[in-house]
Amino acid sequence: MTEVLxxxxxxTEDAAQVITGARERIDALDDRIIGLIQERxxxxxxxxxxxxxxxGRRVSLAREMDVLSHYRDALGRPGTxxxxxxxxxxxxxx
Numbered sequence: 305m306t307e308v309l310x311x312x313x314x315x316t317e318d319a320a321q322v323i324t325g326a327r328e329r330i331d332a333l334d335d336r337i338i339g340l341i342q343e344r345x346x347x348x349x350x351x352x353x354x355x356x357x358x359x360g361r362r363v364s365l366a367r368e369m370d371v372l373s374h375y376r377d378a379l380g381r382p383g384t385x386x387x388x389x390x391x392x393x394x395x396x397x398x
Contacts, residue, residue: 308320308324312324341390341393344390344394345393345394348394352395362395363395371390371391372384372387372388374387375387375390
């Protein structure tokens with residue numbers, strides 16, 4: 305159990321168990337987030353292909369501003385940085 309206490313930084317076995325369980329949940333949530341981002345990337349590729357095929361631009365800056373606002377409104381200022389990362393993953397650097 306000393307190893308678990310060392311890995312978690314907890315000072316008691318009860319706290320170590322709570323931390324270990326919560327970390328497992330975070331790992332599962334991260335896996336879901338990654339899956340959702342990969343799904344978003346695929347949907348974004350369909351949109352980009354359709355837009356380009358119709359003679360439009362690959363990226364809609366107005367739409368990206370809407371996405372940035374949505375993330376900022378939901379998550380505060382750090383949401384903007386997160387949205388920029390998501391947009392970069394989905395459309396590449398502009």
